[in-house]
Every structure is written in structure tokens, then in C-alpha cells.
Amino acid sequence: MNQHVAVQEIPTQATALQKTRQQGRFLKGPIPMRDIASAANLPGQALAVLLAIHHRAALTRQSWVTLPKWFMQELGISRDSKCRALRQLEEASLVRIEASAGMSARISLLNTRELDAAVRLPWRNSCWSVTADGMQSLTTTYEIPASQLAERRGHLAMWPVQMAEKSWVDIEVFLEAFRNALLALRPTDLGTIDSEATFALAREVAARRTITADTRKPVHRRAASDAGEPHAIGSNQKF
Structure with a gap:
């Protein structure tokens, strides 16, 4: 009398790998x-x-x-x-x-x-706050909407370079806030920005602005008598 015994295949790592290869890899x-x-x-x-x-x-x-x-x-x-x-x-x-x-x-x-843990909103430093709406100055009424954070000039972010030209902006404090705003809000075009080159140019612009401002300051000369210096003697002056 013939008896039919059901054979069940026990899956192993090798057979699973072979099955995967037969079916093709997929993205999970x-x-x-x-x-x-x-x-x-x-x-x-x-x-x-x-x-x-x-x-x-x-x-x-x-x-x-x-x-x-x-x-x-x-x-x-x-x-x-x-x-x-x-x-x-x-x-x-x-x-x-x-x-x-x-x-x-x-x-x-x-x-x-991980990103939310890295930068919790609202975030702030001494001059700027970062919220879901964007960046706000704590010392003026200046605001940068979240939708405009990643605006570019070529591969450079527009805002750090533009803010570096303003005399009331501490560029290092602004860059700290701007970096955290990008990290927390992650605008769509973020990856097209060269952050390193942007920040370097912003610092360069701020340094040039400081030098220019210093050269424009009036120089106050003290009178010779106040400085303790001898008076110049003219050719017709008698001893």
C-alpha cells in the first residue's frame, strides 16, 4: 500500500537568500x-x-x-x-x-x-529666536520667514551675506541662529546650499564692514599745548 507523505521544506538562510535573489531586491x-x-x-x-x-x-x-x-x-x-x-x-x-x-x-x-532632539523649538540666543514661523530678531522688528530661509544667490545662502552688511548685526550670533533654524526647519532647498562657503563669505563681509566703519571715524587731534608738545617756532618769532 502506497502512502503519500507530505514533505515540508524547512527554510534556511541559504534558501531564503536564494528566494530573495529569485524575487529580486526591494526597497523597504x-x-x-x-x-x-x-x-x-x-x-x-x-x-x-x-x-x-x-x-x-x-x-x-x-x-x-x-x-x-x-x-x-x-x-x-x-x-x-x-x-x-x-x-x-x-x-x-x-x-x-x-x-x-x-x-x-x-x-x-x-x-x-534626532533632529527635534538636536534643536528644540522655540530656540533662542542673545539676539535671535527660532520658531516654526522662522527667525525673529530679539532687539529689532526684523524677521525672516521660514519659507525664505533657503533663498540663495547661486550656491550661497542669501541671508547670512545680507545680514553681514548690517551694522547692528553680530554676525557670529546670527550664524549660530541661522544654522539652528536650518537644522530645525529643514527647508526643501537646504541641500543645494554650500553652508561652509556661505558662512566664510558672511564673516568676510562683516570684517570688511568693520574695517570700513573704523576708517570713517573722525580723528580728533589734541592741541599741541594739551599734548605737552612744544609750539612750532616760526621764522619771524623772536627769542
């Missing part, structure tokens, strides 16, 4: 649309690199991941393109990067909770 979410929009507005392959980081994080279940050469080649991303994209994503506050000489860069995704 959720991925915040705000992050996708921010990366999509960056030049080059920033969005592709961001999605690659999400894939590696989900696949390895690790908070810190690397982007191997073979994986980048599958996506058609060169080493230079990957490096540029990582810098842009870091400037856009989408990732955190740890780099060591001779080692692959380690990348961690920045989530909303």
Missing part, C-alpha cells in the same frame, strides 16, 4: 516624503544614494552602514558621484557620516526625532 519603507523631496532637489545622484542607504540599513538592520563598491556599481554610481552625494546629504541634515583614513565611510540616517 517607510521613507519620509520630506526626505525624498529634499534629496530630489539636490544635484547629481543624491536621491539614488539616499535610497541606497535606506536599503542597506533595512537589509543589515544596522543603524550605521557602508556603501560597498559592488553595490554602487549595480546602481551605476561612481565613487566620485557617491562622495559628492554623501556631502550634499550631510549638508541637508539627512545623514551623519563617520570617515576614517583607509576605511569605508560609515553612514547613519538622521531621523526626525
Whole structure:
């Protein structure tokens, strides 16, 4: 008498890997649309690199991941393109990067909770406050709406350079507030801004303004008698 015995396959790591290869890899979410929009507005392959980081994080279940050469080649991303994209994503506050000489860069995704913990609103220093509405001066009525924070002149943020020209602005205090406003509010065009070059130019403009202001100050000369200096003797003066 023939008996049919049901055979049940016991899944192993090898069979699971084979099944994954047969079905193809996929991208696991959720991925915040705000992050996708921010990366999509960056030049080059920033969005592709961001999605690659999400894939590696989900696949390895690790908070810190690397982007191997073979994986980048599958996506058609060169080493230079990957490096540029990582810098842009870091400037856009989408990732955190740890780099060591001779080692692959380690990348961690920045989530909303981490950003909120880094800069809690409302935030303020001695001259500026940052709220969901933007930046407000604490000493004047000057305001910068949140929707205008990322306005640019080329790759430079407009506001730090413009504020550096104003005599009443302490540029270092403003830059501290501006940096925290970008971090907390994360405008869509944030990643297109070269923050390092922007801040350097703002400091240069502020320094030039200070030098110019000093040269315009009137010089008050003391009378020779007040200074304790001898009077000049004319040619017709008698002894």
C-alpha cells in the first residue's frame, strides 16, 4: 500500500537568500516624503544614494552602514558621484557620516526625532529666536520667514551675506541662529546650499564692514599745548 507523505521544506538562510535573489531586491519603507523631496532637489545622484542607504540599513538592520563598491556599481554610481552625494546629504541634515583614513565611510540616517532632539523649538540666543514661523530678531522688528530661509544667490545662502552688511548685526550670533533654524526647519532647498562657503563669505563681509566703519571715524587731534608738545617756532618769532 502506497502512502503519500507530505514533505515540508524547512527554510534556511541559504534558501531564503536564494528566494530573495529569485524575487529580486526591494526597497523597504517607510521613507519620509520630506526626505525624498529634499534629496530630489539636490544635484547629481543624491536621491539614488539616499535610497541606497535606506536599503542597506533595512537589509543589515544596522543603524550605521557602508556603501560597498559592488553595490554602487549595480546602481551605476561612481565613487566620485557617491562622495559628492554623501556631502550634499550631510549638508541637508539627512545623514551623519563617520570617515576614517583607509576605511569605508560609515553612514547613519538622521531621523526626525534626532533632529527635534538636536534643536528644540522655540530656540533662542542673545539676539535671535527660532520658531516654526522662522527667525525673529530679539532687539529689532526684523524677521525672516521660514519659507525664505533657503533663498540663495547661486550656491550661497542669501541671508547670512545680507545680514553681514548690517551694522547692528553680530554676525557670529546670527550664524549660530541661522544654522539652528536650518537644522530645525529643514527647508526643501537646504541641500543645494554650500553652508561652509556661505558662512566664510558672511564673516568676510562683516570684517570688511568693520574695517570700513573704523576708517570713517573722525580723528580728533589734541592741541599741541594739551599734548605737552612744544609750539612750532616760526621764522619771524623772536627769542
